[in-house]
Amino acid sequence: xxxxxxxxxxxxxxxxxxxxxxxxxxxxxxxxxxxxxxxxxxxxxxxxxxxxxxxxxxxxxxxxxxxxxxxxxxxxxxxxxxxxxxxxxxxxxxxxxxxxxxxxxxxxxxxxxxxxxxxxxxxxxxxxxxxxxxxxxxxxxxxxxxxxxxxxxxxxxxxxxxxxxxxxxxxxxxxxxxxxxxxxxxxxxxxxxxxxxxxxxxxxxxxxxxxxxxxxxxxxxxxxxxxxxxxxxxxxxxxxxxxxxxxxxxxxxxxxxxxxxxxxxxxxxxxxxxxxxxxxxxxxxxxxxxxxxxxxxxxxxxxxxxxxxxxxxxxxxxxxxxxxxxxxxxxxxxxxxxxxxxxxxxxxxxxxxxxxxxxxxxxxxxxxxxxxxxxxxxxxxxxxxxxxxxxxxxxxxxxxxxxxxxxxxxxxxxxxxxxxxxxxxxxxxxxxxxx
Amino acid sequence: xxxxxxxxxxxxxxxxxxxxxxxxxxxxxxxxxxxxxxxxxxxxxxxxxxxxxxxxxxxxxxxxxxxxxxxxxxxxxxxxxxxxxxxxxxxxxxxxxxxxxxxxxxxxxxxxxxxxxxxxxxxxxxxxxxxxxxxxxxxxxxxxxxxxxxxxxxxxxxxxxxxxxxxxxxxxxxxxxxxxxxxxxxxxxxxxxxxxxxxxxxxxxxxxxxxxxxxxxxxxxxxxxxxxxxxxxxxxxxxxxxxxxxxxxxxxxxxxxxxxxxxxxxxxxxx
Numbered sequence: 178x179x180x181x182x183x184x185x186x187x188x189x190x191x192x193x194x195x196x197x198x199x200x201x202x203x204x205x206x207x208x209x210x211x212x213x214x215x216x217x218x219x220x221x222x223x224x225x226x227x228x229x230x231x232x233x234x235x236x237x238x239x240x241x242x243x244x245x246x247x248x249x250x251x252x253x254x255x256x257x258x259x260x261x262x263x264x265x266x267x268x269x270x271x272x273x274x275x276x277x278x279x280x281x282x283x284x285x286x287x288x289x290x291x292x293x294x295x296x297x298x299x300x301x302x303x304x305x306x307x308x309x310x311x312x313x314x315x316x317x318x319x320x321x322x323x324x325x326x327x328x329x330x331x332x333x334x335x336x337x338x339x340x341x342x343x344x345x346x347x348x349x350x351x352x353x354x355x356x357x358x359x360x361x362x363x364x365x366x367x368x369x370x371x372x373x374x375x376x377x378x379x380x381x382x383x384x385x386x387x388x389x390x391x392x393x394x395x396x397x398x399x400x401x402x403x404x405x406x407x408x409x410x411x412x413x414x415x416x417x418x419x420x421x422x423x424x425x426x427x428x429x430x431x432x433x434x435x436x437x438x439x440x441x442x443x444x445x446x447x448x449x450x451x452x453x454x455x456x457x458x459x460x461x462x463x464x465x466x467x468x469x470x471x472x473x474x475x476x477x478x479x480x481x482x483x484x485x486x487x488x489x490x491x492x493x494x495x496x497x498x499x500x501x502x503x504x505x506x507x508x509x510x511x512x513x514x515x516x517x518x519x520x521x522x523x524x525x526x527x528x529x530x531x532x533x534x535x536x537x538x539x540x541x542x543x544x545x546x547x548x549x550x551x552x553x554x555x556x557x558x559x560x561x562x563x564x565x566x567x568x569x570x571x572x573x574x575x576x577x578x579x580x581x582x583x584x585x586x587x588x589x590x591x592x593x594x595x596x597x598x599x600x601x602x603x604x605x606x607x608x609x610x611x612x
Numbered sequence: 613x614x615x616x617x618x619x620x621x622x623x624x625x626x627x628x629x630x631x632x633x634x635x636x637x638x639x640x641x642x643x644x645x646x647x648x649x650x651x652x653x654x655x656x657x658x659x660x661x662x663x664x665x666x667x668x669x670x671x672x673x674x675x676x677x678x679x680x681x682x683x684x685x686x687x688x689x690x691x692x693x694x695x696x697x698x699x700x701x702x703x704x705x706x707x708x709x710x711x712x713x714x715x716x717x718x719x720x721x722x723x724x725x726x727x728x729x730x731x732x733x734x735x736x737x738x739x740x741x742x743x744x745x746x747x748x749x750x751x752x753x754x755x756x757x758x759x760x761x762x763x764x765x766x767x768x769x770x771x772x773x774x775x776x777x778x779x780x781x782x783x784x785x786x787x788x789x790x791x792x793x794x795x796x797x798x799x800x801x802x803x804x805x806x807x808x809x810x811x812x813x814x815x816x817x818x819x820x821x822x823x824x825x826x827x828x829x830x831x832x833x834x835x836x837x838x839x840x841x842x843x844x845x846x847x848x849x850x851x852x853x854x855x856x857x858x859x860x861x862x863x864x865x866x867x868x869x870x871x872x873x874x875x876x877x878x879x880x881x882x883x
Contacts, residue, residue, distance in 0.1 A: 221839075223847070224671065251828045252671070255839035261823045264734050270744045270826045447846055454649035538684040 189247055214246045216510045220276035221255045222550040226469055226531025228336060228496075234526055235518045242517075246510060259283075266292040271502040274334055274511035279498050281317035281324055281334060282572050287500070288331040289323030294501040296330040299512045305333055305519055308536035312563035313337060315409075319365060326409040332498030335413070337533045338387050339493025339557055340467045342486075346479035348459035360397065360487035364436075371435040378431075381449035381459035382442035382586050385568070386463050388578040389427075389492050390437075391585070392567040393462065395424035396490040404564045410607065414494050416600035417593070426584045427591035442586040464493070468550060469531040481546075483554050490564040491557055495535065571606035640852035641665060648849050664853035669837075672836040673828070674857060680825075681815055681832040681861070684746055688753040689811040693803055695754060696761025701791050703762065705777065715766055721759045726819050737824065744826040752820060757810045768802055769795065800875030804872045808865075814861055831857050 218236070222228040228303060258265075258277065265271060266287060273429045274520075288295050300306050306314065313334055320328030342363075347365075352373050357363040366367075370377040380387050396404070396422045406412035415421075431437050446463070453461040454475050461467075463486070471480060484493060499518070501511045509584055517523060524534035525541040533554050542548045557563065568575035581599040584590040590598065640648065641664060643657035651658075668674065703711045733752060734743070742748030771796065780790050796803065818834040825831045837858050840851045866873075 202745060252836065252839060253828075254841070255823070256838045256841055257822050257826075257835065259828075260819075264730075264823065265826055268738055268743055451649055451848075455652060456650075470649075474646050476646055477650055571864065 184488065205598045214507060214510065216243075216246055216248045216274070216507055216514060217272040218248055218250045218274050218514065219253045219258070219272045220250075221253045221258060222253070222276070227527050227530035229334075230530045231523050231527035231532065231534075232518065235514065235523045238517050238520075238523070239514050240546075243510070243513065248514075250438075250468045263287060263290065265291065266502040266504060271331060271504040273507045274499055274501055274514055277332065277496050278571055279325070279334065279495060281319075282499060284307050284316075284332050285319045285323035285325055285496060288329075289321070292503050293331045294503050294505065294508060294533040295335065296501065296512075298516075300330045300333070303512070303516050303519075306330075308519060309334065309407070309495075310558045310561065312558065312561050315537055315563075315565070316495045317498055324410070332500045333515050333519070334498045334535055335496030335524075336496040336537055337493065337525055337554060337558070337563075338496050339491050339533070339554055339563065340393060340462065340464050341484055341491075341553065342469065342484045343453065343461050343463070343467070343480060344484045345453070345459045346481055347455070348478070352459070354459075356481075356483065357486050358483075364397075365432075365485045366435070367436045367460070375484075376438045376458060377460050378437050379449045379453045379461040380437050380441040380586075381444045381446040382579075382583050383444055384446040384579065385566075385575070386446050386449055386461075387441070387582040387586065388567050388575075389464070390477070391424050391428050391578070391582050392492050393485050393488065394427045394563070395420040395565050395567075396492070397485075397488050398423050399489070399564070401492055401561060407564050408570055410570070410610070412429075414598045416603070421596055421599075425585060426594050428582065429588065429592050432586050432588065438587060439586065439588075442583040464552075465533055465550065472531055472546065482550065482553070484557065488562075489560060490562050492566055493554075493557065493563045494565045495563075496533075502596060557572070571603050574602060577602045632670075637859075640849050641856040642836065643849050643852075645847070647851050648866050653848065661849075662825075664750045664850045665857065666696060668840075668850050668854045668857065672839055672854075674833075674836065677831055677833045678828065679835045680746060680830060681834075684750055684832060685811045685814040685820075688757060689807045691750070691754040692757035692761055692810045693807050695758040696765050696806065697796060697803065698792070699758065699762040700765030701795060703766040705772055705795065711717040711766070715763055720765045722763065725759045728822055729822070733820075734823070743824065744769050744830060746825070746830055749821055749824050752812050752824070753817065761806050761810070765799075765802070768799065772799075793811070801872075801875055804869075806870050808873055811865065812862055813858045833861070853879070 198373065213337070216239070220228070220232060222232065224233065224429045236250060240246065241246055258268075258275075262283075263286075277287070284293065309317070315326045317330055317332045317333050317334055318328050319325050327479065344356065352370055352375065354366045354369045357366045363409045367377040369412055378390075380390065402412065407414045428437075432439060444452075449461060450467055450470070451465070452458055454471065456478055470480075482567065499515045501508055501515075505511055519536055520534075521536070521538050521541070524537040528534040528537045528551050529544060529546055531547055531550075533551060539548070539551060539555065542551055567576050571577075577599055584595050584598070585592065636653065639657060640653055642662060644661040644663075644833060645657075647661070649659045684818045696745050702708050703714060708714065737748045737752075740748070742751070776794060776798070777790055780794050785793065815832075818838070819834070821832045821835050822838065825835060837851075837854045840847050840854055
C-alpha cells in the first residue's frame with residue numbers, strides 16, 4: 178500500500194517538474210518584451226580563442242553604448258547550429274544575430290529559403306563593404322539560387338582564414354635545412370629531410386588537410402579565372418586540364434618520394450596537428466585555425482609559418498559570418514552590434530589574440546608572430562589571392578575529395594582515374610543547378 | 613579446472629577491454645593540453661590537472677544540465693512505463709481485436725530513424741507551442757520509449773496466467789483493480805527493468821534534444837558535451853573531462869539500481 182503511495186507521490190513530483198519546465202521559457206520571453214530590450218546573440222567560438230575574446234569585448238562595448246539593452250549571449254554547439262539552424266530560424270526562438278558558416282550549402286541555402294535578412298542597405302550605409310576585400314566579400318553575398326559571389330549581402334565576415342606552411346624551426350636547424358622561399362627550394366628542403374630519414378610532411382588523409390595540399394598544388398598552376406570557374410561556376414573547368422593534372426600527379430609523386438607517409442591516408446586532422454606539436458614532423462600544411470592552438474601549446478620548440486612558396490592563389494576565405502535571421506526581433510540592435518565588431522579596436526584585439534582580422538590596423542598588432550600571420554594574410558588578400566576551399570563547389574564534395582586523395586596516397590588509383598572520380602559529382606552538381 | 617581458469621581469464625580480458633576506454637578518458641581528463649600535445653593521449657599525465665573539468669563545468673553550467681537531464685529522463689521513464697503498462701494491458705491481456713497489427717505498427721514505429729521524425733515533430737511542437745521546452749521533449753520520448761515498452765510488455769502479459777485474473781474477477785475485482793492490484797505487482801521486476809532502461813536510454817539521447825532544446829538553459833548533458841566539438845577543432849583534454857562528467861551519472865545510476873536490474877533479468881530466466 179505504502180509503495181503505491183510513494184509511487185504516486187513520485188509521479189506527482191515529476192509531473193510538477195515537467196510542468197515547471199514548460200512555463201519557464203515563456204516567463205523569460207515576457208520579461209524580454211516587457212522590461213529592458215534584449216539582444217539575443219549566438220556564436221560557437223570558444224571563449225579563450227581569438228574570436229571569443231574579441232566578441233566578448235564587443236558585447237561589453239555594445240552594452241556601454243546602449244544603456245537599457247541587455248545582451249543575452251549563448252555559446253552554442255557547432256553541431257546544433259549545423260543540424261538545426263533552418264528549424265531554429267524558422268521559429269520564434271531565432272536569435273537577433275548569430276554566427277553562421279559561410280558557403281552555398283549553409284548561409285546560401287538559408288538565404289534562398291528566405292530565413293536571412295538582406296543586409297545590403299546596412300552594408301552600404303555603414304560602409305562595411307569598404308572594409309572588406311573582394312575575395313572576402315565573395316562569401317558574404319548570395320544570389321537567388323543561394324550561390325555565393327554575387328547578389329545581396331546576407332552576412333558580414335569578421336575574420337579570415339588561410340592555408341599556410343607551418344614549420345618546426347628546431348628540426349630545420351638540426352637537419353641544416355634552409356627555410357624555402359621558392360617552390361623549388363621547398364621541394365629541395367623536403368628532399369633533405371627524406372635523405373636524413375625524416376618524413377617532412379604531417380598529413381591528415383582521412384580529413385580536410387590532404388585535399389588542401391592537393392588544392393594548393395592545383396592553385397600553383399592557376400589564376401583567378403580558373404578559381405572563379407571552379408568555385409563560382411563562371412566558365413568550364415577541365416578536370417584533366419593542367420591544374421588538376423599537375424595536382425594529382427604531384428601528390429602521387431610526393432608520396433613516392435617520401436614527402437608524405439604512405440600510411441597518412443588514415444590519419445585524422447587532430448592527430449596530424451598533435452604529431453606536429455609533438456615534434457615528430459618538421460612541416461605541416463594547414464589552415465590558420467590551428468594557429469592559436471600551436472601558439473599556446475607548443476612549448477618544446479620554436480616554430481614559424483610562411484605562405485606556400487610560389488603561389489599567387491591560396492586556399493582560404495573569410496571566416497564564418499554574422500547573419501541576422503529574418504525572424505529576429507531586434508534587427509536594429511543586431512546591426513549596431515555587427516558595426517562594433519567591425520571597429521578598429523575590436524579588430525585589433527582579434528589580431529592580437531591570434532586571429533586574422535579583416536579590418537585591423539597592422540601597426541596596432543604588437544605580437545611579432547601574430548604580425549607575421551596577419552602580414553602574410555594582407556599580402557594574400559591585397560593580391561586577391563583567396564581561392565576558397567576545394568570541397569565548396571558541390572554538396573557532399575568533401576567526402577568525394579577525401580576518398581580521391583586517399584586513393585592518390587595509397588596508390589590504389591592512377592592520378593587520371595582519380596581525376597575522373599572527382600569530376601563526376603562536380604559535373605552532376607552543375608547539371609542540378611542548371612549551369 | 614582448466615575450464616574454470618579459461619573462463620576466468622577470458623572474463624578478465626573482457627573486463628580489461630571494457631575498461632580501457634574509461635581509463636583513457638580518465639587519463640586525458642586530468643591531463644593539461646600542453647602535456648597532451650607534447651606526449652599524445654596514451655602516456656601517463658605529467659601531473660594532475662583538474663582545470664579542464666572545472667572550466668567545462670562552469671562553461672556549460674553543468675549543474676543545470678544535470679538537472680534538466682534528470683527531470684527529462686526521470687519523467688520519461690515513469691510516464692513511458694505507465695503508458696506501456698496501459699497499452700500492454702489492453703493488447704496483451706485485454707486481447708483487443710487486431711492486436712497483432714497494432715503491435716506490428718508499434719514495431720515499425722520503433723525501427724523508424726529519428727531523422728525521419730524530426731520534421732513532423734518540429735512542426736507539431738511549434739504548433740503546440742512546445743518547441744524549445746523540456747515538456748515537448750518529455751512527451752516525444754515518452755511516446756518513443758513506450759512504443760518499445762508496449763511491444764515488449766504486450767508479449768510478456770500475453771503469457772500472463774489467466775487463472776489468477778479469473779480468481780480476481782470472481783472475488784469481485786474490476787478490470788482497473790485487476791491491473792493495479794494483480795498485474796502490476798506481479799510484473800514489477802519487468803517494469804523496473806523497463807524503467808531503468810528508459811531512464812538510461814533517454815539520458816543518452818543526443819539528436820532529438822539537440823534539435824528541440826534550443827536554449828542553453830533547457831539543454832541536457834549529451835547536448836552540452838557537443839559544445840566542445842568545433843567546426844575544424846576539437847579540444848581533446850576538455851572533451852575527455854566532459855566525457856568523464858557525462859558518463860559518471862549514468863554509472864552512478866546503474867550502480868544504485870544494479871540489484872533491481874539483475875533481479876529483473878533473472879526473474880524471466882527462472883520462469
